[in-house]
Amino acid sequence: MGCVNSKKATTTTLTTTIAKPKTPPHVIIQSHLDWTLKSISGSFRQIGNTGTLEKIEEKEEPEKDHDQETAVLVPQNEDSRHLSKPSLSSRWTSSFSITYGGRFAQAENVAAGWPPWLCDVAAETVMGWAPLKFDKFQKLEKIGQGTYSSVYRARDVETGKIVALKKVRFNNFRPDSVRFMAREIIILRRLDHPNIMKLEGIIASKFSCIIYLVFEYMDHDLAGLLSCPDIKFTEEQIKCFMRQLLCGIEHCHSQGVMHRDVKTANILVNNEGILKIADFGLANFTVTNNREPLTSRVVTLWYRPPELILGSTDYGEFVDLWSVGCVFAELFTGKPLLKGKTEGEQLHKIFKLCGTPPDEYWKRFKHPLPAMFKPRHHYECMLAQRCNEFPKTAVSLIESFLSYEPHMRGTASSALNSEYFSSIPYACDPSSLPKYPPNKEINAKLREDARRTKSYRMLITSGALRNQGRVRRPLLESTTWERKQEVEAYIYAVPRINGGCARPKGDRDSLKSSIDVVSEASQVGPVTEMSQVSSTHSVPFPAASSGFASERRRKQGSAPSRLDTKRTLKNQTASVLDPTSVLHAENNFSSNSQDSNINSRRVETTSRRSEENLKLVKPRERIRPHRYNSFNWSDFDSPEN
Ligand SMILES: Nc1ncnc2c1ncn2[C@@H]1O[C@H](COP(=O)(O)OP(=O)(O)OP(=O)(O)O)[C@@H](O)[C@H]1O
Numbered sequence: 337m338g339c340v341n342s343k344k345a346t347t348t349t350l351t352t353t354i355a356k357p358k359t360p361p362h363v364i365i366q367s368h369l370d371w372t373l374k375s376i377s378g379s380f381r382q383i384g385n386t387g388t389l390e391k392i393e394e395k396e397e398p399e400k401d402h403d404q405e406t407a408v409l410v411p412q413n414e415d416s417r418h419l420s421k422p423s424l425s426s427r428w429t430s431s432f433s434i435t436y437g438g439r440f441a442q443a444e445n446v447a448a449g450w451p452p453w454l455c456d457v458a459a460e461t462v463m464g465w466a467p468l469k470f471d472k473f474q475k476l477e478k479i480g481q482g483t484y485s486s487v488y489r490a491r492d493v494e495t496g497k498i499v500a501l502k503k504v505r506f507n508n509f510r511p512d513s514v515r516f517m518a519r520e521i522i523i524l525r526r527l528d529h530p531n532i533m534k535l536e537g538i539i540a541s542k543f544s545c546i547i548y549l550v551f552e553y554m555d556h557d558l559a560g561l562l563s564c565p566d567i568k569f570t571e572e573q574i575k576c577f578m579r580q581l582l583c584g585i586e587h588c589h590s591q592g593v594m595h596r597d598v599k600t601a602n603i604l605v606n607n608e609g610i611l612k613i614a615d616f617g618l619a620n621f622t623v624t625n626n627r628e629p630l631t632s633r634v635v636t637l638w639y640r641p642p643e644l645i646l647g648s649t650d651y652g653e654f655v656d657l658w659s660v661g662c663v664f665a666e667l668f669t670g671k672p673l674l675k676g677k678t679e680g681e682q683l684h685k686i687f688k689l690c691g692t693p694p695d696e697y698w699k700r701f702k703h704p705l706p707a708m709f710k711p712r713h714h715y716e717c718m719l720a721q722r723c724n725e726f727p728k729t730a731v732s733l734i735e736s737f738l739s740y741e742p743h744m745r746g747t748a749s750s751a752l753n754s755e756y757f758s759s760i761p762y763a764c765d766p767s768s769l770p771k772y773p774p775n776k777e778i779n780a781k782l783r784e785d786a787r788r789t790k791s792y793r794m795l796i797t798s799g800a801l802r803n804q805g806r807v808r809r810p811l812l813e814s815t816t817w818e819r820k821q822e823v824e825a826y827i828y829a830v831p832r833i834n835g836g837c838a839r840p841k842g843d844r845d846s847l848k849s850s851i852d853v854v855s856e857a858s859q860v861g862p863v864t865e866m867s868q869v870s871s872t873h874s875v876p877f878p879a880a881s882s883g884f885a886s887e888r889r890r891k892q893g894s895a896p897s898r899l900d901t902k903r904t905l906k907n908q909t910a911s912v913l914d915p916t917s918v919l920h921a922e923n924n925f926s927s928n929s930q931d932s933n934i935n936s937r938r939v940e941t942t943s944r945r946s947e948e949n950l951k952l953v954k955p956r957e958r959i960r961p962h963r964y965n966s967f968n969w970s971d972f973d974s975p976e977n
Contacts, residue, residue, distance in 0.1 A: 451542045453508040458518030468537040468550060473501060480557075480778050482615070489553060499536065500551040508545040517547060523593055523616045524549075531584030533604065533614040554604035554612060556775045558663070562600055562670050563780035567772065571727060574667045575763035577603075579752065580611035585660060586748035588613070589653040592622050596634040598659035600666055601777040609766030622652045635659055637679065638672045642686050642693070642740060645679050646706040654742035661737025661745070668726050683709055691717035693740045729756040 445455040448466045455462075473490040479500065480487030488501045504520075507513040524535040539548035558577070561567050569577070581603060588595055595602075595613065602615040618634045629649035635641070641658035643651060665673040674689065676682025687693070692715045698707050719738065723731045733756045739745050746754075757763065 451508075451540050454514065454518075454540055454547075457511045457514040461518035461521045462538060462540075465538065468539045470539050470541075470548070472539075473499065473550075475501065478778070479774075479776055482617070484617070498553045500553045501539075502549040502551060504547050504549060506545055506547070513545075520616050520619065521549070523619045523621075526591055527588060527593065527616075529584055529587035530610065531580045531612055532587060533612045533616075551614070552612075554606045554614070556605045556772060557614075557777050558600035558603040558605065558611075558667070559777040560601075560775035560780050561605065561772060562666060563777075563783070564772075564775060567775075568670065569667055570764075572761045572764035573769060574664075574730075575757065575761070576609065576766055576769065577605070577611055577667060578664060579757060579763045580766070581613065581660065581663065582748045582752050584611070584613040585656055586752065588619070589622070589656070589748055593619055594622050594653040595619050595656050595659075597636060597639075598656050598663065599636045599639045600663055600672075601636075603663065605769075607771045609769035611766075637676055637682050638662065638674055640682065641742070642683060643742060645683050645686075646701055646709060647703060648701070651742065653747075654745050657737050657745040657748070657751075658742075660748075660751075661734050664730070664734055664737065665723060665726075668723070668730070680709075684711070687711050687715050689718055689722060690738050690740065691715050697740050727756070727759075729754070729759050732756075 442455045442459050445459050445462055446452060448462075450462050450467055472492060472494065474493050476489040476491060476498075478486055479489050480502075482502075484506070485502050485504045488503065490499050490501045491497070492499060504517055506517045521535065521538065524533070528534075533551055533554075535549055535551060537550040539550065541547070585595070585598070593616075595616065596618040597615055598613070602613065604612050604614050606612075620630065627650075630651060632644045632647045632649055632651075635644060635655060639659035639662045641655050644655060662673045674682060674685045676685050692711055692713075698710060701707075717735075719735055720731055723734060726734070733751060733754055736744065736746050737751070751757075
């Protein structure tokens with residue numbers, strides 16, 4: 337990696353500090369009119385004031401104290417404005433000038449070998465770094481699959497060091513897509529803590545829309561470990577994981593970053609017992625000037641706090657603490673605490689576990705519709721009963737994490753100072769944790785798929801499905817990850833086989849794709865009476881893909897399936913829309929410019945996937961129209977739910 341050493345500009349003079357580069361500097365700019373630029377590819381001189389570079393002979397420059405170095409940076413656009421927070425971080429530059437400083441940064445990045453599509457849009461992302469070459473690594477097997485990325489184990493061919501390469505897909509022709517990807521990198525560069533995944537480098541393709549993030553390799557994630565029937569953590573081990581998790585979260589929050597996707601699959605552990613928080617793809621800054629509304633469509637459903645499900649667009653780092661509470665309970669039981677299949681069901685599960693929220697709770701929401709989510713029955717808080725086998729101090733910590741009032745959740749620091757950590761048994765030393773065989777979410781999924789495929793095969797053998805014409809043999813023969821997804825999509829499309837959905841990996845997918853599909857469709861879709869009535873409000877109603885209809889159907893006796901989502905998507909594209917979801921999508925799209933990149937970047941993959949999945953559904957099932965215009969608590973308010 338390279339590092340900017342010094343830079344002067346005459347037009348703009350905002351000064352930020354670049355502290356502690358981990359690698360020697362490569363780029364030196366002397367003045368804005370007469371400057372040289374030194375990168376790994378050589379030294380360059382500007383010809384006149386044209387911005388054209390001329391290669392010059394290498395010249396020795398005295399190394400400066402990096403902690404003292406300054407750079408000229410000014411926000412370039414809305415996105416980078418949100419990214420700039422010099423006051424919160426002394427560690428990394430955080431803005432960018434469109435004047436001389438900007439051109440310097442751009443030229444500097446181009447000279448360092450970064451592709452122009454990245455330098456033009458998000459120069460600050462890679463500033464001071466030089467790109468790594470792809471042939472530096474030998475790609476080994478795939479170890480993770482995310483919504484918009486794939487993760488591979490790889491070996492550094494020179495050093496033999498094992499790393500993780502996260503291949504991120506996006507559209508490099510869409511600046512918002514690039515900026516969204518850039519935010520993850522900027523946040524990762526800002527954070528520096530033993531319990532946060534460290535970004536070691538970036539490989540950027542010159543022309544294609546692919547970037548590889550190079551991370552240190554971690555042997556496990558907590559989702560993988562917890563899915564192993566043989567692994568049961570002791571109290572000391574849980575305390576050890578929780579302490580590390582909270583230390584990492586404390587660091588994020590102290591740097592003004594909220595993770596917004598804390599879940600067991602994003603908590604990695606290595607064989608030395610060190611835990612690191614990964615996946616900052618949805619992370620954002622907590623404090624920004626003139627803050628725009630945030631999107632509520634973040635955090636994987638099972639770990640999502642109620643205020644986000646209810647559509648809050650003004651929230652802070654407290655959302656992470658709810659997720660931490662869910663992870664905490666999962667460490668004890670080995671199972672997710674709140675496994676809703678849809679947003680409505682998730683909310684209902686929360687109410688049943690944490691009790692009905694008080695009346696004041698509903699008043700905070702600006703929109704009238706959350707009130708319709710008020711449960712008809714009063715639920716008492718059942719947390720203590722549900723966690724009766726956990727240590728008392730753990731229960732009270734979980735109770736505070738799972739508070740409806742975000743500020744009652746405390747902070748990561750207060751949790752670290754709680755009685756839970758100061759009481760016996762103390763957290764074990766990370767190095768004393770057992771060394772497990774590599775175990776990740778992907779392994780857990782493959783195990784689950786194998787199990788599901790096996791039971792599917794048994795059904796086929798018994799003739800139960802063949803008679804219904806539902807067998808697609810070739811799909812089941814496949815073992816690759818992509819084919820695996822097709823298998824999964826098909827199996828989900830066959831009702832009553834598995835009795836429901838497994839881990840809602842598709843949650844983010846389906847939500848995001850539905851947002852986009854709906855948003856797209858809303859431009860051509862019919863304006864119904866309801867949409868006209870409610871159009872004065874920005875309605876935080878779950879998108880149609882959250883499938884309240886599926887709950888109704890389940891209640892009526894049929895098993896839920898991903899078909900609901902597919903039908904919904906199909907219906908949406910066919911302009912048969914739930915008006916409230918259109919409004920929600922509009923709300924999130926138009927007003928949440930800060931976060932709209934999330935959708936634009938990720939939806940391309942997901943909507944493609946949705947289309948692929950649709951192909952697997954029989955045409956007769958696809959064209960059946962559905963309308964999801966109402967929500968009724970009676971769908972949930974029964975003892976069996
Ligand atoms: N540094 C790493 N070392 C080992 N495995 C990793 C590493 N980073 C990620 N993984 C694996 O890859 C999986 C997906 O990674 P990550 O969460 O970063 O991708 P993502 O596309 O953002 O996923 P999602 O859409 O689920 O949030 C993780 O659950 C983990 O199992």
